[in-house]
Amino acid sequence: MAGLFDALGTATRGLQVIQQGMATTGHNIANADTEGYSRQRAVVATGTPQASRSGTIGSGAEQVSVERAVDRFVTLRLVSETSRLAEAESQAASYGEIESIVNDQLTGGMSGELGAFFSSLDDLASAAEPGQAVARSQVLASGESFIDLVHRWDSQFRSLQSDADQTVVGLVPEINNLIDGIAVLNGEILEAETLSPANDLRDRQEQLILELSSRIEISSLSDEQGLASIRLVGGYSLVERTEANRLEAVVDPANPNPSDPTFSQVYYDGGGSHFDITSQLTGGKLGAVLETRDAMASGAIADLDAFVYTFVDNFNTEHRNGFGLVDGAPHDFFQDMSGQATIDGSARQLRMADDIDPSRGGSIDNIAASASIDPATGAGFVGDTSQVEILKDLRTRRVTGYLAGDIPGAPTGSLSGISGSLIAMTSELGQQSRLAQRTVAQQEAVISRLQDRRDSISAVSIDEEVAGLVKLQASFQANARVVRTVTEMIQSLFDAF
Amino acid sequence: MRITQSMISRTGINQLVAQRNRLARTQEMAATGRRINRPSDDPIDYRKLLSLKDDLRQTGRFLRTIDQSRTRIRSTEEALAGAAEAIDLVRVRGLEAMNATNQRESTRDAIKVQIEQLFDELVSQANVRSPGGGYVFSGRASDQAAFTAVGDFSSGVPPTVSFTGDASATRVEIGEDVFVDVTRDGQAAFQGAADAFSAVTALWTAVDQGDDVGMRAAVDDLESARDHLFLERAAIGGSESKANSFEDRLRLQEEEITSQLSYIEDADAFEVYSDLVSQESALQASLEVSSRILQPTLLDYI
Numbered sequence: 001m002a003g004l005f006d007a008l009g010t011a012t013r014g015l016q017v018i019q020q021g022m023a024t025t026g027h028n029i030a031n032a033d034t035e036g037y038s039r040q041r042a043v044v045a046t047g048t049p050q051a052s053r054s055g056t057i058g059s060g061a062e063q064v065s066v067e068r069a070v071d072r073f074v075t076l077r078l079v080s081e082t083s084r085l086a087e088a089e090s091q092a093a094s095y096g097e098i099e100s101i102v103n104d105q106l107t108g109g110m111s112g113e114l115g116a117f118f119s120s121l122d123d124l125a126s127a128a129e130p131g132q133a134v135a136r137s138q139v140l141a142s143g144e145s146f147i148d149l150v151h152r153w154d155s156q157f158r159s160l161q162s163d164a165d166q167t168v169v170g171l172v173p174e175i176n177n178l179i180d181g182i183a184v185l186n187g188e189i190l191e192a193e194t195l196s197p198a199n200d201l202r203d204r205q206e207q208l209i210l211e212l213s214s215r216i217e218i219s220s221l222s223d224e225q226g227l228a229s230i231r232l233v234g235g236y237s238l239v240e241r242t243e244a245n246r247l248e249a250v251v252d253p254a255n256p257n258p259s260d261p262t263f264s265q266v267y268y269d270g271g272g273s274h275f276d277i278t279s280q281l282t283g284g285k286l287g288a289v290l291e292t293r294d295a296m297a298s299g300a301i302a303d304l305d306a307f308v309y310t311f312v313d314n315f316n317t318e319h320r321n322g323f324g325l326v327d328g329a330p331h332d333f334f335q336d337m338s339g340q341a342t343i344d345g346s347a348r349q350l351r352m353a354d355d356i357d358p359s360r361g362g363s364i365d366n367i368a369a370s371a372s373i374d375p376a377t378g379a380g381f382v383g384d385t386s387q388v389e390i391l392k393d394l395r396t397r398r399v400t401g402y403l404a405g406d407i408p409g410a411p412t413g414s415l416s417g418i419s420g421s422l423i424a425m426t427s428e429l430g431q432q433s434r435l436a437q438r439t440v441a442q443q444e445a446v447i448s449r450l451q452d453r454r455d456s457i458s459a460v461s462i463d464e465e466v467a468g469l470v471k472l473q474a475s476f477q478a479n480a481r482v483v484r485t486v487t488e489m490i491q492s493l494f495d496a497f
Numbered sequence: 498m499r500i501t502q503s504m505i506s507r508t509g510i511n512q513l514v515a516q517r518n519r520l521a522r523t524q525e526m527a528a529t530g531r532r533i534n535r536p537s538d539d540p541i542d543y544r545k546l547l548s549l550k551d552d553l554r555q556t557g558r559f560l561r562t563i564d565q566s567r568t569r570i571r572s573t574e575e576a577l578a579g580a581a582e583a584i585d586l587v588r589v590r591g592l593e594a595m596n597a598t599n600q601r602e603s604t605r606d607a608i609k610v611q612i613e614q615l616f617d618e619l620v621s622q623a624n625v626r627s628p629g630g631g632y633v634f635s636g637r638a639s640d641q642a643a644f645t646a647v648g649d650f651s652s653g654v655p656p657t658v659s660f661t662g663d664a665s666a667t668r669v670e671i672g673e674d675v676f677v678d679v680t681r682d683g684q685a686a687f688q689g690a691a692d693a694f695s696a697v698t699a700l701w702t703a704v705d706q707g708d709d710v711g712m713r714a715a716v717d718d719l720e721s722a723r724d725h726l727f728l729e730r731a732a733i734g735g736s737e738s739k740a741n742s743f744e745d746r747l748r749l750q751e752e753e754i755t756s757q758l759s760y761i762e763d764a765d766a767f768e769v770y771s772d773l774v775s776q777e778s779a780l781q782a783s784l785e786v787s788s789r790i791l792q793p794t795l796l797d798y799i
Contacts, residue, residue, distance in 0.1 A: 128629030130640035383639025427544035430536020
């Protein structure tokens, strides 16, 4: 039979449950603005009843555990979409940079320089003075200015590329720290959960996984004990229980980066093996930066090389068909690059031919304006500029273009004009930049919707917590009243004797 | 759906960021007056824009070439006119010499001196230089004199003139694959129909010898040389009118391209400013809404 003291015990336990509830509510309110915090809820159950002859008497309430409100599906989606957003943002930033290099709208740009070069050829073609000395030096000057801009583009593309390499080197330790953190938390969770759910540790781990996924695309699974198991997209395990397999940024002379041997490759370091997984890494900031370095910037450099080589090759061919004022021998206008193995690096090596460049002992009189030899002098006619007409037609004449990696003398591109192919090149970059910006906007919308879903389930609502506080306060008062009443009853029993 | 404070604040902030982005874009348009400020603003139109600018530059180049060629055409034309005039004056002297009253020795000598002066004038017109310094009638060999006179009238034997230039006309491109001659082939112009120089010297010899038949023949030759120079002058005049009409066409083209460029590239000022105003007020509204909605919780009422 239950006595008064049992009732006192029930009420005291009630007070305890309420105090624990207050602690959880306080914890929620305190963490209302904590990144990645999931609200917690005290799970209260009826206490074990005591059977007696007069029926089963309840023993009040007790707190069974503290749960956190999460939706595992939303968390998983957030992990994969976060890496997509980070990738898109980083790509858009890179394209934005390339675009600002090639933007013709702010400065004269490449098509302006090319136009100025062809303008100087026009002046040469219509120059009236014999030998066209002024027009010739104009051609030299605008040719050099065009070369300067080609070099500037090339070096800007290359510095974008090496900045990307620096970022790769910086990202790898960050990734390793996160991997370590997740593995360590796996151990702590395992230890803590022998007693009760390790809510806060799990929140922290989920936050680390999200951060990791913003750097590289991963798949996050949980094993039978609910511990996080993290893999790269290719299946390489990064975290398995408490074991962390790290990445490493390596400059390996035996396995150099194709575009620059000083660039780092990313190696996977796990299970006793150590090998290059650079080409398999996708997504996240690292994936985007690797793409910038190995595809986007090197593609822009290769496109510029192809454009420069196509232009130089065709221009020199026509230039050699004409004659300067010095002799009847063929001369190049730009320094010949046909001796290279491939056309790669043409932009960097572009310069005036030795025969033309006065600083290398050449002369502007070697510019082949004349189409025929004056029998009186054995050199080109001083008043003839008909070869220039042919040279300036190259601006629009359709020629077979070189593509990246082509061998000099064997162009594989399609037929197009020099000026047109330059325009196509810059507007293609604009197109890609726009696409990247769109992807960011779409991905931001997806992430925002997912975060809303997550918040709808997991975030702390101050309104709710305050209402809960009022409720807890009321039941605390009620339980306290029970204690007081029981105490008074016991007192009156004492008074009766 | 359960709405929490963090959702409201994030939505509010995202919206504010998006609005500020739009405002920045509109502001850029207003500041530059251009709708396209970078390739990604409109890749398709950007491509058109670059081709149009390229076309515009090309048109400008042709216009400049026409401007320059006009000077060269004029100097060719003036030289041909001057030469024709000199030949005509020689012809008139020839006619005077044939007159019976002019058969006196002193008169013939005076005519001879006049012919000598006109001969020099003719040679100097044939060797005229353009403002750039090139010999107009030397064709491609513009640094060499077109005609070289050997000998002197004082020796009793008139000088002989030979063509030492290059027998070609200079042409320039004034439109895509459209060329005009800015000079004439000197040899064809001065020695094509009848050799203008030897016609003059023949007249001098005939006057010197009082050879009436010779004078008659020389005057005929002078006439045909003069007429030929008139034809040459008409031809170079044709070049000029071709250049002029092409210039008109290029100017039209330039205008057309410029208006197309402006249509593609320029921001519509009214649209931009009305956008600016509406985006500004939208931003102010959401700032106000956010500040109201973010503050209160149940706590304010308990």
